[in-house]
Amino acid sequence: MRRGIAWTCPVTGRVLRVRVEIHGHRGARGLWPENTLPGMSRTMELGVDALEFDVALTADRRLVLTHDLTVSAVTSADRGPVHAGDPLYPYVGKPINALTLAQLRTLDVGVRLPRHPDDRFALTQVPMPETRMPTLGAVLGLVNAYEAEGVRLHIELKSDPTRPELTADPEMFTDLVVEELDRHGRLGNAAILSFDWRVISHAERVAPGTRRFALIELDTLHWNGGVGDDVAAAARDAGATTLSPEHIMVDETLMERSAAAGLDVAVWTVNDTELAGRLLDLGVAGVVTDYPDRMRGLWRERGLRLPQPVAPLRPVGV
Template identity: 25%
Template sequence: MKNVLLGLAIAVFTLNACKSKTEEKEPMPVKEEQVTIQVQGHRGERGNLPENSIPAFLGALRKGVDVLELDVVISKDKQVVVSHEPYMLPLYMLTPEGDSIPNEEEKKYNLYKMNYAEIKQFDGGSKGNVRFPEQQKMKTYKPLLSEVFDTVAATINKEVLKPVKFNIEIKSVEEEYDIFQPKPEAFVDLVMQIIQDKNMQEHVNVQSFDPAILEVMHQKYSDIELAYLVGENTYAENKKNLTFKPEIYSPYYKLLDSTEVSRIRKDGLQIIPWTVNNPEDIEAVIKLKVDGIITDYPERVIEKLEH
């Protein structure tokens, strides 16, 4: 009997000990879903250096961006020029003589009617940009897309930097066909010729506000990732403008909220808003778990993502 009682006592002790250890264990922490957000330097890093210039692209590259965002237009001699406007914008451009351009004369400097050798003489950095008071002033010019590709590649090799991709916006407006730009098919072919000549197909995506540009890209160059830029209306409304589903939906960031993000996700698109500059806006967009952020201040986004 003593042996039986002793055995029962040992069993109860062991059970209580195991129970105590189980109760002492802390619950397993729930892992947060890891979200990878691309940092895209808008026109290089327009907040700090002259937009769409070689210095701005190299500045953003050295800060560690994932993607360099830029705009392209076409010159009279069919060169693919990196520029946001198809003319010389008085806000930041100076003549070759260093003179300001009167606002009413900006359209007279139509890049589509100027050869690239002439375009390159204009100064895009010495005047600065009053909208970006921190932007460093320096003499610079509108480069060719081919030069940007070559210079970035050479700098990556020389300085052992991480590779980047390019988000190329084809600046196109229907009212300006054959006035400030070629028609969509000719425009797309000129841009793609440079991309193919430099073997950059896997390192670029093409974006545009103009559905006609994206339709041509989709039909003729289906291997290139496409982004639909929008500045108004809902995703449900905007998607009706295309006959196909692009890989990326790129809205003005204020058009996004959690509900809109869910609707876009249901269609399987990446979400890359533009142009997010203020720290509080950057935080809000990060919380939406977007796929990328286009910004004039890449260092601000990088800092938020690292903390």
């Protein structure tokens, strides 16, 4: 358990943290296209403790960044088939695991295409046309090129036990992610995340030194069997080192049970600074946000340690 530095509030008497982490959600989805290399670059240059992003497995067993198990019409646009007469084209709407990396790389994932006019991310996100879907290896290479040792990588393995036709075998999937992290020397500065705790349990066996975040929300708790009243203890028993709940689940009882289980709490997805302040007062260890810039402002107001921005990459020869 990584409790960090703490202080006692003279008004409430509650022990609070001085070191709380900012985790950029899908890079920083509110600012730049999600799960993309340019989005990751700019998020690191803004300054976060961790980059959170999602991975899924293609038909040719390549690990790609995507939040959805089918190609999203909101974050992806067809630009033409990989070859003339491809029977799977158009690719939008098709399962990720039915398409090859080459097919997925034809998509433009740099412009958000909202389904309704009040899509808040479309209003704040800077478009980056002609951006391609990256592989996990490409992201690891990018972070290493930045020499961003202070930035942890939080990799959510997209897995849905209720839709096995779209979902990779959780153990094989976890093995591939762990192998890629190890290849790039990042196992010690990464975390494995999943709503499917089969991934968490297997990660504990094959990468015991890597952090493991048990993601929870009310709609998918049943995926992991009877967790009972004490979800924190159940997550610990499944192999988690951190509990990562949707913010509506966080209250004093959950925080107390997480502490008793020896787990920190990293809460998602928090974009309102007033809500973030209440969660900080409850003692969360990390805040997952689409807007790291907003959280940096709150951290500054509260005198919390700010993650250092990573220096931009210099052009070759400079």
